[in-house]
Amino acid sequence: MSESRAGAAPTVGLLEQLGSFVGREDELLALSRFIRDDRLVTVTGAPGAGKTRLAVEAAAAEQRRARHQVVYVELASISDPAQVLSRVEAELAGCEHDGDARLLVLDNCEHVLGGCSRTVNAILSRHPDLRVLATSREPLRLPGEVVHVVNGLPWTSGDDAAVRLFVERAVAVVPGFELTDDNAEDVREICARLDGLPLMIELAALRVRAFPVAEIVRRLGDSASLLTTGWATAAPRHQSLRAAVGWSYDRLAEPERALARTASALSGEFGVEAAATVAAAAGVEATAVPELLAALESKSLLVAVSGSDEARFRMAGSVRHFAREHLADRGEGDRARELLADWIVDATGDFSQHGVMGGETADFFRIEHQHVNQVLTWLRSRGDDRELLLASAADAADLMKGRRPTVCGRAAEALESASAANPYRGVALSTAAVVSGAAGDFERAESFARQAIATSSAAPHDFLTSRMSVMAYFLSACSTDSADLRARLRVTTQLGDTMIMVLCLYASMRSVVADLDLMALRRSSSVIDVLDLVRESGLTGPTRCADFVHGLLLCEQERYEEAEERFSALLDENVTCVFFGFVLTALGKGEYARTLTLLVAAESRGLDESLAGIGWLSERLAKAEVAARAELSESAAEKALAVGSALNGPEAVRFARRESADLAAAPKREGRPLSDREQKIASLVAKGLTNRQIAAQMYLSVRTVETHLRNIRTARGLNTRAHLAAWYSRHYKQQRV
Secondary structure: OOOOOOOOOOOEOOOOOOOOOOOOHHHHHHHHHHHHHOOEEEEEEOOOOOHHHHHHHHHHHHHHOOOOEEEEEEOOOOOOHHHHHHHHHHHHHOOOOOOOOEEEEEEOOHHHHHHHHHHHHHHHHHOOOEEEEEEOOOOOOOOOOEEEEEOOOOOOOOOOHHHHHHHHHHHHHOOOOOOOOOOHHHHHHHHHHOOOOHHHHHHHHHHHHOOOHHHHHHHHHHHHHHOOOOOOOOOHHHOOHHHHHHHHHOOOOHHHHHHHHHHOOOOOOEEHHHHHHHHHHHOOOHHHHHHHHHHHHHOOOOEEEOOOOOOEEEOOHHHHHHHHHHHHHOOOHHHHHHHHHHHHHHOOOOHHHHOOOOHHHHHHHHHOHHHHHHHHHHHHHHOOOHHHHHHHHHHHHHHHOOOOOOOOOHHHHHHOOOOOOOOOHHHHHHHHHHHHHHOOOHHHHHHHHHHHHHHOOOOOOOHHHHHHHHHHHHHOOOOOOHHHHHHHHHHHHHHOOHHHHHHHHHHHHHHHHHHHHHHOOOOHHHHHHHHHHHHHOOOHHHHHHHHHHHHHHHHHOOOHHHHHHHHHHHOOOOOOOHHHHHHHHHHHOOOHHHHHHHHHHHHOOOHHHHHOOOHHHHHHHHHHHHHHHHOOOHHHHHHHHHHHHHOOHHHHHHHHOOOOOOHHHOOOOOOOOOOHHHHHHHHHHHOOOOHHHHHHHHOOOHHHHHHHHHHHHHHHOOOOHHHHHHHHHHHHHHHHO
């Protein structure tokens, strides 16, 4: 490039950008590489994603580095595709050219896409020195085109670009605005609801002058009406959410508009079948849906979701708000939601007859869980009896897929408001019984089972009544006598219901563990008979549970080496209670530092919840820390606790199995960043909340809060609660400055 061009060439038609450019540093580098290596680069993305700004910044960087002479052509004002070529040629002719490389920026190609494609194809062949950087909501579809898709900015932390953009634009209208502990969560929520799209975030930030941040969050449910006034210098299509999305929507063919409208009735990700289901509300044929989805994705109104064997899509929140307005205007919303509800409920198949769910149905509920929850809410709002059926099916699907239930499942919750005449009451009571049993509340499980039997008394021989009768019979007395247990298991086996058998075996294990402290030395042979009987079932979960109980029995008999060997065979980083078996073996062998390290490593992962209700075991673990501390100096104890809090999952497993060096003897780690939960707890301490208040606000046990606080204090060398509060305020406020 000649000296006359270097660093001095004016950019033809390139607008000066008054606001700062936030984030996307890696994308600028990527575009620079593309421009260097390829002759046609197209920046695509959803409305408001920042395509123009990114392209302008990339072109300006080329200009500053004297690599290209930049020619900028804005196409929004052109309505006739045939005018694109003459407009581009005029701009190129008006640019003095002395043989240097040129970069043509074609901004907003989507509404004259055909003209742009023909123009770019022609000028690239005529001008070998020319490269083209285009922005469009869909690619130009030319050979050799490199497509760079612009997504939303990240928003999960205060340092992420979306949050920084919001704060910078808010400061522009309210100079005293700053990110604080009080508003940070609301700012992140705004950015999340707006999918990190820069235009929408800027529109929301402008509202800080009129509304507190928390109120903006509340009003974002109607973001199409809230986000209406942009910067005076912005193009008309960037003045509001409606204008930004409407620019694309107005250029769709009617079948594409119909699918965009009806798809807005879906929440979260969706597949072709879900889209076809709701599209029927607008008269769209199911066979046309795949092609229409592909068209909307290519126009950046849908985003293709990877990681699935089947095509899945999602719609940005800003697009959804706009499309839902049109859905309501056309009177198609209620019909779309009715069709979605029918589709989801029909997927339960014959679950309502016997309360047992097949694997394929469970897979469907796993994939469509967002729509299941959406339909549940809709059915509840209408007082529809099918809410009880769907809530039960959702609980059953969770159990089938190994999700750990809470004692109060959705079926039990729905039963509270369901009428006695609801036709799905029997299956709901049956499901509530199974869920309660899986959660370890066998008394409640038996109660639900007996209610299910009474409800289904009109059909005493159906499968649902039979499985509840077996469950009630088994749970009526969770015997630890092997002969009685064998008789009960024979009845359960005859039923052929694996789920009920598993729950009954777990109930037996619970009884064994609950009584183990008293029985260990006197009736160990009887306990072993029960454990062997459980192992004979061949079911993985109950067998592992039996092996764990056997390890506890060995601890009671002070056979710690054998117990540790048994626990080691069960251990992986996702276990719950097995870590606590290692605590007991370490304490029994007099390894006090190891006891504390294992205890805090387990508690910091919330593993103690699996032991709820087993009084003697929980009490034994609580005493383990006291006993270990009594044998160690204060510094040694704190060091062991700090090491445990720093162990990640695989490290904790290796330490428990003695496969790594004795980490308790290693220096504790300094400077470990706090987890999100630890940051939240520390911030609440800084605000003056008690442990009980923190536990209530974060839905944790008081003991779990205490464990997290101990981990923070030992890892950071903080002696008191006041020191922690002062450290948090100083450290995290400095990070935000």
